[in-house]
Structure formats: structure tokens, C-alpha cells
Amino acid sequence: MAVARTIIVAGAGIGGLTASLALAARGFRIIVLEKAERLEETGAGLQLSPNASRILVELGLQGRLAARAVTPDSISIMSARAGGEILRLPLGKAAAFRFGAPYWVMHRADLQAALLARVNEVPDIDLRLGWQFEDLARHARGLTVVQRSNGARRQELASALIGADGIWSSVRHHLFPEVRPQFSGLIAWRGTLDATALPREHTSPRVQLWMGPKAHLVAYPIAGARQVNVVAIVPGTWNRPGWSTPGDAAELKSAFASSRWPATARMLIGAVDGWRKWALFTMPDIGEWSAGAVALLGDAAHAMLPFAAQGAAMAIEDAAVLAGCLSDSAGENVAGIPAALRRYGRLRRSRVLRVQRAARQSGRIYHLSGAAALARDLTIRAMGANRMLARQDWIYDWRA
Numbered sequence: 159m160a161v162a163r164t165i166i167v168a169g170a171g172i173g174g175l176t177a178s179l180a181l182a183a184r185g186f187r188i189i190v191l192e193k194a195e196r197l198e199e200t201g202a203g204l205q206l207s208p209n210a211s212r213i214l215v216e217l218g219l220q221g222r223l224a225a226r227a228v229t230p231d232s233i234s235i236m237s238a239r240a241g242g243e244i245l246r247l248p249l250g251k252a253a254a255f256r257f258g259a260p261y262w263v264m265h266r267a268d269l270q271a272a273l274l275a276r277v278n279e280v281p282d283i284d285l286r287l288g289w290q291f292e293d294l295a296r297h298a299r300g301l302t303v304v305q306r307s308n309g310a311r312r313q314e315l316a317s318a319l320i321g322a323d324g325i326w327s328s329v330r331h332h333l334f335p336e337v338r339p340q341f342s343g344l345i346a347w348r349g350t351l352d353a354t355a356l357p358r359e360h361t362s363p364r365v366q367l368w369m370g371p372k373a374h375l376v377a378y379p380i381a382g383a384r385q386v387n388v389v390a391i392v393p394g395t396w397n398r399p400g401w402s403t404p405g406d407a408a409e410l411k412s413a414f415a416s417s418r419w420p421a422t423a424r425m426l427i428g429a430v431d432g433w434r435k436w437a438l439f440t441m442p443d444i445g446e447w448s449a450g451a452v453a454l455l456g457d458a459a460h461a462m463l464p465f466a467a468q469g470a471a472m473a474i475e476d477a478a479v480l481a482g483c484l485s486d487s488a489g490e491n492v493a494g495i496p497a498a499l500r501r502y503g504r505l506r507r508s509r510v511l512r513v514q515r516a517a518r519q520s521g522r523i524y525h526l527s528g529a530a531a532l533a534r535d536l537t538i539r540a541m542g543a544n545r546m547l548a549r550q551d552w553i554y555d556w557r558a
Contacts, residue, residue, distance in 0.1 A: 168291040173456030173473030174322035175273035180481035193290035203387030210471035212259035222272035227262035238370030300492040327458035339439040345394035349430035371527035396437040405433035447503030466517040478558035
């Protein structure tokens with residue numbers, strides 16, 4: 159295939175695999191570089207709201223994902239101050255009807271496995287495990303991308319390079335070496351437990367969002383509702399390499415002490431046997447997402463706090479918009495690639511910045527205490543389920 163139709167994607171995470179499928183569907187040949195020898199998704203659960211699930215369905219993943227996902231019937235907004243639920247937002251069939259696509263929750267590994275299986279079915283996608291981006295050279299024919307695997311090196315001609323290699327992106331470092339992820343001052347504790355470890359009334363197919371003083375807690379079913387994913391967000395410090403480490407359950411339990419948190423929330427914390435701590439880093443607004451024929455996607459461009467449950471969704475949206483821009487502008491000539499990538503960045507940046515702001519604002523609201531928490535709870539009750547859900551329309555009803 160012509161160089162103008164060959165694109166290299168660095169990173170085989172959710173964003174990179176989705177971009178590969180979206181680009182291949184537009185007639186491009188894709189080479190995916192992934193430094194890991196095996197694809198093993200880190201983390202635990204994720205939420206796929208309709209703006210993201212719609213894209214995955216259009217890419218032919220409906221059957222695989224529906225078999226792995228749980229469709230929650232509601233989101234229960236819970237208050238530590240009130241001691242329980244203050245409002246329940248309808249999801250399930252109501253969300254699918256309202257937005258034209260399902261709201262799913264699932265294990266990250268299940269999503270990656272479904273994407274990988276679909277990638278392996280597409281002959282125009284070459285997934286190279288154990289290979290990573292190292293360098294590039296620009297020339298009239300496009301790019302020469304240098305790849306490395308242990309001591310071996312190889313070069314590949316391509317029309318574009320897409321950096322979907324996460325928050326510590328090597329591609330971004332090559333483009334913008336002065337840009338660094340920023341620690342938010344918050345730690346996410348993630349763990350899972352067997353649903354059988356909880357009383358039946360706490361295993362219904364719903365998302366629980368517990369709001370409390372300087373912390374919040376999210377729980378929802380995954381793995382066909384056989385497991386429950388639990389995420390606790392608390393303030394903390396981080397002065398070690400990397401961004402993940404095993405966590406001491408006693409430390410977390412002290413943050414959710416009985417003086418501030420009701421028994422139900424503490425039961426969820428206590429039922430998890432093994433925790434892992436993740437430092438929450440974000441990316442500052444980098445302005446341009448591309449330089450010439452090189453562009454960034456997902457966390458490499460806009461890592462955000464998870465409080466809008468949109469991190470994976472924004473990468474999936476990026477993939478769809480990127481594929482559309484390149485298909486519309488690139489043609490058979492590499493000269494159109496830089497303009498197509500600039501257009502992609504312009505189309506995505508304002509929406510992503512708005513989602514990032516919404517996530518930060520949600521975190522502040524979740525963590526209120528005292529009189530401010532009382533006012534928050536009363537306001538949420540007064541708004542009611544329909545008005546609260548309508549506040550998400552601008553996110554969930556988005557289309558590429």
C-alpha cells in the first residue's frame with residue numbers, strides 16, 4: 159500500500175487500538191507499536207457512556223462488548239453526610255433510548271481483549287508487540303519512524319505517526335519535551351471483590367457514587383456482574399517512581415473512618431482484599447496536539463481526572479475524529495496530512511478542555527463537607543433525576 163495510506167500508531171491501549179480500527183475502516187494501513195511483550199491492561203473497571211459505546215458499536219464491537227459488559231440500570235448518588243442515597247439516575251434502557259447507545263461498565267481488560275480480537279481480524283492492521291517508538295525523520299515522502307525492540311532496530315516509511323502511548327508518552331516527549339504530567343494531589347485506590355462477598359441488596363446492577371468529606375467512593379459491577387469494582391479517591395502525596403503501587407488497606411480504612419462515613423460505605427472498603435494505589439496525574443493544556451505529520455491522542459494529549467468517567471471515552475472520541483479528518487483530507491498525498499492533523503486537534507481541543515473542567519468541578523463537589531455538603535445534597539434532591547441526567551446530555555449525546 160502507498161506510503162500516503164500507511165499510519166503508525168504508538169501504543170496499543172484503548173485509544174491506540176480504537177484509532178487503528180477506525181483508521182483501517184477508512185482504508186488506511188496501520189502499524190501499531192507496543193513496547194509490552196503482552197497486552198495486559200492495568201487498572202480495573204471503567205465506564206463507557208453512550209458517546210463512547212456508540213463509536214465502538216459502529217466499529218463492529220457490539221457483540222463482543224455486550225457479552226462482557228454490564229448495563230447498569232441506574233446511578234445511585236450517595237452522601238456520607240446523609241448516610242445513604244439522595245438521588246437515583248435512570249440508565250439501562252432509558253439511557254439507550256435517550257442517547258441511542260448503551261451505557262456500559264466493564265473490566266478494562268475485557269474492553270482491551272475485545273478491541274484486540276477485532277484488530278486481529280483486520281488484515282490491514284499490523285500489531286507489533288515488544289516494539290516501541292524511538293525516533294523519526296521528516297522528509298518529502300512523509301516520515302521515517304525508527305522502532306526499537308531490545309537491541310534490534312528497524313525503520314518504517316509512513317505518512318503519519320499517532321502518539322497514543324499514554325500519559326508518559328515518548329511521542330509527546332519527542333514533540334514537546336518541556337511538557338510534563340502534573341500530580342493532582344489525589345490518589346485513586348482501586349480494587350475488586352467477588353459479588354458474593356456482599357449482601358444481595360448491594361449487588362444490584364447500578365453504579366454507586368458516594369460523596370464525602372475530602373474523599374469519594376465509586377462501586378459498580380464488572381465481569382458479567384460476578385465482581386464489583388471499587389475505587390476510592392483520597393488526598394495524598396507521591397514521591398516514588400512510576401504512578402502505581404500496592405496499597406495498605408489499613409491506611410485506606412482510616413481515611414473512611416466511622417466518624418465521617420456510614421457503615422455501608424465502610425463495608426465496601428472492608429470487603430476488598432487487595433488494593434492498588436494510583437497517583438492521579440493530569441496533563442496541562444498543550445495547545446497544539448500535532449506538529450507536522452505527528453499527532454497525539456488520548457492521555458498523551460489530555461490525561462484528566464476520572465471524576466466525569468470520561469478518560470477512556472475521550473480517547474475513543476479522539477480516534478473517531480482523527481480517522482474522519484485523515485480520510486477527508488489526506489487522500490493519496492502526504493502533503494495533506496499536517497493540515498488534517500491540525501484540524502483534528504482544533505475539533506477536539508475545546509470539547510476535551512470542557513470535559514477536563516467538568517471532571518475537576520465534580521471532584522470539588524464530591525468532596526464538600528459541613529454546610530456546603532448539606533447544600534449540595536439538598537440541591538441534588540431538588541433538581542431531581544431528569545434534570546440531573548440532562549446535565550450530562552452534552553457529554554453523552556455527542557457524535558463524531
